[in-house]
Amino acid sequence: MASTTQTETQLQNLAAVLESQGAKLKTVVRNIPKPSPDEIVVRNYAIAANPVDWKIQDYGFAIKTYPTVLGSDGCGIVTDVGPSVTKFKKGDRVTGFGGVIGTDNPDHGSWQTYTVLRDIATTKIPDFMSFEQGSVFPMAMATSAMALFTNLRIPLPKSSIAPQNSGFLIWGASSSVGTAAVQLARNLGFKVFATASQTHHQYLKSLGAFEVFDYHDSDVVSKIVASAKMAGTPISLGFDCVSEGTTSQQSAEILLDSGGKGGKLCLVLPWSGQGEKPDGVEISQTEAYRAFVNQAEMGKWFFNEYLEKALQEKSILSAPEIQIVEGGIDGAQKALDLSKKGVSGKKLVVKVE
Template sequence: MANTLGPNIAAVLPEKQGRLTISERPIPTPGPGELLVRNEAVAANPSDWKVQSLGVIVDKFPAVLGSDVAGIVVSVGPGVTRFKAGDHVMAFALGMVLGNIDGAALQTFTILNEAATSHLPKSLTFQQGATLPVAMATAAIALFADLELPMREKRDNEQGAILVWGGASAVGVGAIQIAHALGWTVYTTASPKHHAWLKKLGATDAWDYRDSEAAQHIGQAAKAAGLKIRGAIDTRSEDSSFDLVTAALVAANSTSGGRVATLLPWPADKPRPEGIETFSTNCFRFVKDRQDIGSWLFDSWLYKALEDGSIEPAPKVRVIEGGLKGAQSMLDTLKAGVSGEKLVINIGGQPDRSRD
């Protein structure tokens, strides 16, 4: 296999809290329910730099990091029904967290789980495809599992708004787009330079999270619209964000029965606000107890919503040069902070897909 496919070059984390080094790895064979994919683009997530810098989650070394990929199917394992060799796909590569080095993204060939893979619409580049899977899966778990939004279009007799705190983050734009596409009113906070963009993606209104009056403004907007905030996603989940999201629910008279999904855990020493239920989002639930959400997203909705224009690829792609050799720079850049962008490296030779 290696002779015909070429080498599997990987950005390897040799040891806990080490730096990425380039080396060659064997090309794996897909097992039942798995696909072997030649990666064209890989995007970075905060979990990648956190695993590296903080030495968390991954405890087997050498390791390969990375979870967001887009590429071309090389072969499929037994039982795979939705994909065949040659298909262009985007996927949430599960290997980093499952401790399966063959299933991590930052290498030429990755083993993907069919349940975490979507076809890539023709209108998207591989880079755009790589920006979506982790953020969309996390947003879907937060919305449907934590906030208990119905996994279908809103009905006329259903009321309420969704608050996405930190809407310009990758998960934030995913949540805004899903909630809006299903018919919900969405309030968000972000830097003012992103407000017009987030409204275009579906936010009803946007405020600056640095504005000390933001919570009051959100409360006023909800009350003026006659809406309760039925759920909030705190994509920041750091520092004052827990209190600010709570204040917005208080200002909107929405504490009773209000649900808050936090992407990082609610601090142990911070009292839970009365009336509000808090949930620590776990994106991996789509392959565990909420496979229905994974199936909704990866089997059908994501592809269809991109094809029919209900959603668009976002945040904006920023390519870090150097291919896999640029992977360390990509993680360092993400750790330093991004604003409304998703960092991507090109791995294969076809970053802009030919339209066949």
């Protein structure tokens, strides 16, 4: 295993490499990558784990060529820019949604010191935001933005927030994707009805949720429906950020029972409910990577304009809370193992000195 002293990591591209499906990540030195015309290279100072990292490691999907580098969330300083890039320059503090999904190119993976990012999936972070704070949300934001603006077909916001006549259900709101979705939906003017464990309720209200319900409560569906009726905001849009066990079925029931017409429910994973999808609710699945593939115009607007401004204005906060995993790049495997065990309202972050 390569050593990870500070001096060496400043000069080398230490990478947590996956040599084959199911193998443990191994720290090796890779060449510092070069950007294509519309790409930048970022020297990461913080990298965050996502569940898809351990899922790819275990199941091997999305990867055709090994060795590879996983990872979608990295935050640091721009060190190189392609000739077509106008938005970013060397020295900018940025965060970005990277990853090998769709490209199979390990230079795009975040679990290394130097990562190539597409300019359209990159956001400048404010001076007041640490690299750790900046690393936690790019993939979650892309996942939620695709869900809201593509799957649920919410029009892109104009200059002011228009009050919506619909409630918005966010199931699993304390997850990374959920905390992003709560803030986006709140900013769009929706009344957010969320589910999470009790311990996260106050935090989610601080992010903009109108009411938060404990999903462990066997009456959670009827309680959310009653609350939406009381508030006079039928819930016709929903985002199930868990999509496991009965969560999608329960989410669909809420949309059907709360009085919303033409309900649309977006999932993060394929439908897992028992039996057929229910009639009366349009159900689809978000795909984060569309932000730089077939929804690139929207992705560019989201990362280069909306998110940068929202972070600066603090209408989007870094969320969820950070849990540091020690060890630098060598800590990547531990971060993936902890992610697989499951987190509660936390993002696992590795610092790269």
